[in-house]
Amino acid sequence: MPDTPGKNAIEVRGVRKVFGTGEAQVAALDTVSVSIRENEFFTLLGPSGCGKTTLLRLIAGFDFPSEGEILLYGSDIAPLPPFKRPVNTVFQSYALFPHMTVAENIGFGLEMLGKPRAEIDARVAEMLKLVRMEKLAKRRTSQISGGQQQRVALARALAPQPKVLLLDEPLSALDYKLRKEMQIELKRLQHETGITFIFVTHDQEEALTMSDRIAVMSSGKILQVGSAREIYDRPAVRFVADFIGETNFLDASIDSIDGGKAKVTLKSGATISATVADGFKPDGDATVVIRPEHAKAVKGTGDISGVVENVVYFGTDTHVHVRLDDGETFTVRQQNTRGAMMEFERGERVGIVIGDDAAQILKD
Amino acid sequence: MAKRFSIKQQTGFTTIAFACFFLLYLPIAVLVIYAFNESSSVSDWGGFSLRWFAAAWSNQQVVDASWRSLKIASSAAIIATIAATMAALATTRTRAYRGLTFKYAFINQPLMVPEIVTGVALLIFFAQIKISSGYTGLGYLIAAHTAFCIPFAYLPIRARLENMDLTLERAAADLYATPWKAFRRVTLPLLWPGIIAGLMLAFVISLDDVVITEFVKSGGQDTLPTYMLGQIRRGITPEVNAISTVFLLLSVVIVTLFFFMSRKRD
Numbered sequence: 001m002p003d004t005p006g007k008n009a010i011e012v013r014g015v016r017k018v019f020g021t022g023e024a025q026v027a028a029l030d031t032v033s034v035s036i037r038e039n040e041f042f043t044l045l046g047p048s049g050c051g052k053t054t055l056l057r058l059i060a061g062f063d064f065p066s067e068g069e070i071l072l073y074g075s076d077i078a079p080l081p082p083f084k085r086p087v088n089t090v091f092q093s094y095a096l097f098p099h100m101t102v103a104e105n106i107g108f109g110l111e112m113l114g115k116p117r118a119e120i121d122a123r124v125a126e127m128l129k130l131v132r133m134e135k136l137a138k139r140r141t142s143q144i145s146g147g148q149q150q151r152v153a154l155a156r157a158l159a160p161q162p163k164v165l166l167l168d169e170p171l172s173a174l175d176y177k178l179r180k181e182m183q184i185e186l187k188r189l190q191h192e193t194g195i196t197f198i199f200v201t202h203d204q205e206e207a208l209t210m211s212d213r214i215a216v217m218s219s220g221k222i223l224q225v226g227s228a229r230e231i232y233d234r235p236a237v238r239f240v241a242d243f244i245g246e247t248n249f250l251d252a253s254i255d256s257i258d259g260g261k262a263k264v265t266l267k268s269g270a271t272i273s274a275t276v277a278d279g280f281k282p283d284g285d286a287t288v289v290i291r292p293e294h295a296k297a298v299k300g301t302g303d304i305s306g307v308v309e310n311v312v313y314f315g316t317d318t319h320v321h322v323r324l325d326d327g328e329t330f331t332v333r334q335q336n337t338r339g340a341m342m343e344f345e346r347g348e349r350v351g352i353v354i355g356d357d358a359a360q361i362l363k364d
Numbered sequence: 365m366a367k368r369f370s371i372k373q374q375t376g377f378t379t380i381a382f383a384c385f386f387l388l389y390l391p392i393a394v395l396v397i398y399a400f401n402e403s404s405s406v407s408d409w410g411g412f413s414l415r416w417f418a419a420a421w422s423n424q425q426v427v428d429a430s431w432r433s434l435k436i437a438s439s440a441a442i443i444a445t446i447a448a449t450m451a452a453l454a455t456t457r458t459r460a461y462r463g464l465t466f467k468y469a470f471i472n473q474p475l476m477v478p479e480i481v482t483g484v485a486l487l488i489f490f491a492q493i494k495i496s497s498g499y500t501g502l503g504y505l506i507a508a509h510t511a512f513c514i515p516f517a518y519l520p521i522r523a524r525l526e527n528m529d530l531t532l533e534r535a536a537a538d539l540y541a542t543p544w545k546a547f548r549r550v551t552l553p554l555l556w557p558g559i560i561a562g563l564m565l566a567f568v569i570s571l572d573d574v575v576i577t578e579f580v581k582s583g584g585q586d587t588l589p590t591y592m593l594g595q596i597r598r599g600i601t602p603e604v605n606a607i608s609t610v611f612l613l614l615s616v617v618i619v620t621l622f623f624f625m626s627r628k629r630d
Contacts, residue, residue: 097535
């Protein structure tokens with residue numbers, strides 16, 4: 001989908017960020033370009049050290065790119081100091097001012113912008129209501145819980161009505177249940193305020209459930225940008241498939257390619273069809289990627305076969321770990337339905353049926 | 365019942381601790397007690413009296429020396445604390461670079477160089493200035509005290525800055541605070557206990573100094589410690605005890621005030 005010019009809140013153009021000098025030089029960001037649309041919930045996803053936080057810091061202004069431009073609604077903000085950028089950040093550690101009350105924290109940005117007292121008070125009241133913290137306005141930030149601190153940090157960053165809100169792994173310090181609540185809360189806040197959110201996380205589940213679009217990053221590069229569905233169903237490269245969700249990898253040889261489709265022969269001798277990622281021209285051998293839920297374990301023969309190593313019950317579904325005859329492992333995830341549950345025993349021989357369109361051939 | 369394992373419970377710890385306390389506080393207690401002695405001996409008790417406090421109070425030399433000490437200590441402490449705050453900001457709000465350790469050592473130099481060396485050096489240095497400028501006021505003492513007070517003010521301020529979460533300043537900048545506003549509204553309020561601690565430490569160190577003062581002072585510029593030292597040479601009366609007791613009380617009051625102030629802030 002081509003990006004409509006003028007509709008982009010942030011445009012990152014050819015940004016490189018190099019740390020250190022000479023031999024010890026490391027490129028934290030290696031020529032990254034990405035467009036973030038107005039009003040979207042955009043996530044930078046990747047393992048630690050992939051450059052996602054560096055990119056966020058460059059947009060916030062805590063660091064400056066070695067090369068490239070960062071456009072905010074068309075104007076380059078890359079050389080501006082943070083206090084001159086209409087962009088606010090929610091920090092991983094929240095960074096609430098400990099010597100101020102909740103209300104003073106929320107009003108800080110507006111105060112620094114020189115807004116009149118009456119306007120600040122009205123806006124702070126509005127923000128307190130938005131994050132449901134009205135009753136704790138006079139509290140010190142040390143007297144409230146982690147989840148409440150999180151809300152204050154959000155309200156403080158939203159109060160000056162930034163053009164873009166940056167969120168640096170804001171949920172990582174919360175326990176599981178609170179994190180789930182805050183995920184919904186964040187979506188609600190983004191919807192109600194209509195502000196563009198750029199969210200940084202290493203948690204793929206968080207990224208999939210919350211984002212309009214996701215950029216998957218690794219070693220200073222953006223590997224793929226797309227909706228949760230696109231990233232999960234049509235990973236562009238092997239790293240993306242591996243990082244997002246569970247994946248099985250099988251070695252295969254390519255028999256024929258016709259457009260985006262290929263016929264491949266697995267080591268077991270079975271021939272299956274596989275889709276080929278756009279613009280990728282594999283020849284000879286290839287790695288085939290299959291999601292655990294796109295394969296089925298059966299008693300009898302399938303496309304491939306092996307011995308059950310372990311069966312893990314997850315409530316909604318069951319994972320069957322199979323040691324294939326060629327020594328590789330393969331995981332199948334089956335939905336648990338009442339009555340029609342297929343039981344597998346450890347050590348039992350099973351066949352695995354790979355569905356049509358389940359297999360994909362990816363670039364390494 | 366077996367004793368619970370504890371690093372603190374080892375043979376002799378309690379004894380050593382008590383011995384240290386006695387060595388620290390017993391002489392001070394004796395000093396304070398004899399300040400109230402009726403007789404003019406610092407070792408024979410002659411009954412309770414406040415006469416030595418009165419004697420010190422009406423001794424013009426003591427009063428002059430006290431004022432001089434307070435003037436020098438407060439000026440030196442304030443100047444040293446401002447310089448130390450700036451030095452602490454410059455040495456903590458930066459990425460580590462070659463030469464930073466050297467800078468620490470440079471700032472803390474008065475802690476390492478023997479006072480007597482500094483004293484002699486300043487004596488010679490200031491003597492030349494005195495001759496060429498003709499100025500013989502308290503400025504020399506204030507300058508000398510400021511110099512050796514800086515590391516004492518610097519250390520607590522730097523410790524406070526190092527423990528401060530840097531993202532707080534970043535958050536202020538993110539919320540449109542210019543560097544000066546971020547300093548005034550976020551760094552300074554959080555740094556305040558460190559600054560007060562540094563100021564107090566510098567004040568007490570200056571108030572207490574003998575060696576450098578002895579070398580640098582011009583005639584008639586006795587501070588309280590150098591005056592007391594001079595008196596002792598001529599034989600001690602409980603007047604010295606009385607002056608010491610008043611100073612002890614003053615420092616206890618300052619420390620207590622600071623304790624309550626810092627507790628309220630945190």
